[in-house]
Amino acid sequence: MADKKPIPILMERLARILLNDSHAGGLKPTQWEALRYLSRANRFSRSPGAVTAYLGVTKGTVSQTLSALERKGLITKATDQADRRGVQINLTRQGAKMLQHDPAISIETATRQMTAIDRAQLSASLEGVVLRLLRDRGGRPFGACKTCRHFKKSAPKGAPHFCTLLGEPLTASDSQAICVEQENAA
Template identity: 60%
Template sequence: MSNIDDILVLFERISRVLHNDGHAGGLKPTQWEALRYFSRANRFSRSPSALTAYLGMTKGTVSQTINALNKKGLIDKTVDDDDRRQVQIDLTTKGLKLLAQDPLESLAQSLSKLSGAQRQELHNDLGDFLRTTLRRRDGLPFGACKTCRYFKKNAPDGSPHKCGLLEEPLSASDSDLICVEHEKAG
């Protein structure tokens, strides 16, 4: 018998391990999450407000975290010229280099000890669980751009991919990254 509370305890304890690991490299767990996010987000999503939605925290807190990363020289902030309220965040070379020492990767070894079948199960089951959970609390899924219902693949004539929601052309790399506006294709 597989008790639901037992699974919750496993989640709790695994979360604690991740959290403890997050104190490496002079950063805090939340700072690693932010750094990772900006490395995986497409150009519509590299903003403080998108990170706020991703982390589910208040914008004040996120502002401080971004400030801390900025002071450490790991990210650059650029005011958007079209809408001067918005700020574009980009990893610096230093930020990219630090990401290569991401402490989360140390868990990859434990995962590689599992069988392929187990990894497949985990991928599916954790994915289902996360999606259900986010839906229950109106969280955004932040899926990969190219799996979005608004994604318009490039035509054979050589025109680029496009986002049907924002009416913007998409580079190949942007379409591989995650997006705030993501809605699962029907």
């Protein structure tokens, strides 16, 4: 039997494969990451600042990356009417379509071979490591809105849910999506 391989080395090789793959498909690695994030973020989280927090890079880099995505017609930018310093980002139809050619899909394919048990175990282990690393770095978890301690489930069935932090109603899709502000419910 082969020796147990060190986890850090396996993770580094995985990261490298992911990085190399991400040069394909007409976008650059960071552009793919930003586009992917924007497709999964709720409306409070589709801003340059949120992308910055998610990626953990500087504002300048994000600003350039988003400009590139806008130039390619994959996203639109509009000044936030509530706070006119802010910028609201939305995916265009082309942007959504582009994600179907996301080179990172191969990771998904590679894990589909595992048993459901193994996948669940792997997901849990990775999540533990990621959350620990994020915590050490003061980063946000970016969990699903509906798992947040500020999430108030709609009382009358059919009514919108509610965010007690932002004081805003939440559509069904907002509450499924990930959020900058998310903090795990106690």
